[in-house]
Amino acid sequence: MTTNGSPRTVLCVDAPEALELTETAIAEHPQTTTVGVTSVADARSVLSERRVDCVVTGNELADGSWYDVVETLRAEAPDTPCVLFSEVVPDEIADGSIGGLLVEFHSRLLSDAYDRLAVATTELARLGDVDDDAPSYDDFSESGRPDAV
Known part of the structure; x- marks a missing residue:
């Protein structure tokens, strides 16, 4: 999980002609970095080697x-x-059911498609943030209440 304030990493998997636009739009948002690849094989490699906060494909x-x-x-x-x-x-889309697999679908056909994608991706990447000040599992007693400090 990413700690609040740490950069979030978005894996962008796309055709070479579209990848740069996608990465540029997402990377313009503060605290967001991108890793761009153009193949399923490269995406597999990235996902097996490092943690990412969101994937755009x-x-x-x-x-x-x-x-x-x-x-x-x-x-x-x-x-x-x-x-x-x-x-x-x-x-x-004929090669599989989207149901249950994707958080969101965004159309490239909209005039502001890249702006919408960047905002949505930045928000989705924050879902894994950890609040350093929030009690952890270890802070709770068997009663389910936080232990006294």
């Missing part, structure tokens, strides 16, 4: 699709938010 990749990225993400870090960022509407 395009629909079609050179060696697979968004579905392959999400399957890997759910195996490596099942609670990590994921966004499908595509010009294809969900009803037209």
Whole structure:
């Protein structure tokens, strides 16, 4: 989990021609860094080597699709938010069910698509923040109340 104030990392998986725009939009938000890859294989490598706070994936990749990225993400870090960022509407995506796999779908067809994606991704990446001042599990007694200090 990321501690409040620490940079959040967003893994961007997209076709080479779209990756730079996606990364640039997300990285413009404070406290957010990106790791960009253009294949399912590279996404698997990143997810097995490091923790990310959110994943944004395009629909079609050179060696697979968004579905392959999400399957890997759910195996490596099942609670990590994921966004499908595509010009294809969900009803037209034939290679797997979106239900239960993705937190959000964002359309590239909107005039402000990249701005919307950046705001949503920044918020989703914060879901894993840890509040340093909040009581931890160890702070509670068997009664379920915080122990006296």
